[in-house]
Amino acid sequence: MGIAWRRARLLERRSQTATARTLVLTAPDWPGHLPGQHVDVRLTADDGYQAVRSYSLAAPADGDRIELGVQAVDGGEVSPYLTDGLPVGAEVEVRGPLGNWFVWRAEQTEPALLVAGGSGVVPLTAMVRAHRAARSRGPLHLLYSVRSPEDVWYRDHLADGDPLLDVRIMYTRQAPPGSVRPPGRITTADLDEATARLKPASPVYVCGPTGFVEAVDNLLIDRGRDPVTIRTERFG
């Protein structure tokens, strides 16, 4: 039983920020996936010790190619190795695609709100890219919280003048010159504007560190959003 582990080879690594990388891998016979799904990545040391971590898929399905977005966590065991250690051409094992709950499907035409904290933007970017590829008619609103302008991932994918995609970046520590919104954590005001454009049954996808997800979830529920419409994914 179960979803088999398969070997995946690192094809390409690109920097997103000083500490975040895009990893493009090729996974032979990859069955395809939905935006929002993740893989488990397994590393095996020479002595047989294994470590498994989950990483969201950053791009819509594209044959045998899969794309991950990894943030190097200070003192972390696996993520710094994936961002800077694993040589191009080397193999890891992946298991997936995993998770059918935190997904967006191209048939969905209701406006949707995506709320990302830090690396939580990875699965939401897959949704944005799939939305564009499918020429979906339902507008997407993305609220994306980062510390400073240097911490923004996927600038190319998120800002290209698509009229159905509204991206709002919220800076927590340092905003670029000329920003109207003062730096700070996400507030009800940030959410009010975005939720005003939703329908009552519109889905809201929230992803990021556990504390961020919890805070946004609470703000949304305090504002009267039906919890059934909120889908969350906690990165820990």
Next chain:
Amino acid sequence: MADATTQLDGNCLAGPLSEILSVEPTTAWWRCPECARSGPLAELHVYGPEPGLTARCPGCAHIALRLVREGEHIWLTMGGGTGAFRFATSP
């Protein structure tokens, strides 16, 4: 999933449970026997790290399941204490 207080959600159970279930687990509907809250498995609060994961009700923290890996076996306990299932996994 490094420290014992890490809280994730049921999304992270998709991989581990796929080793013993033939259906996608995160969309499975669950009803809490304690507080009657219901929702998908994806929304349970999961405490780790591997090899021992505990999934709890987001409303009242009642235990929904425990998944413990031990070598080539996975132990699955449903609910608070009704005996455990041990599944053999292939490496």
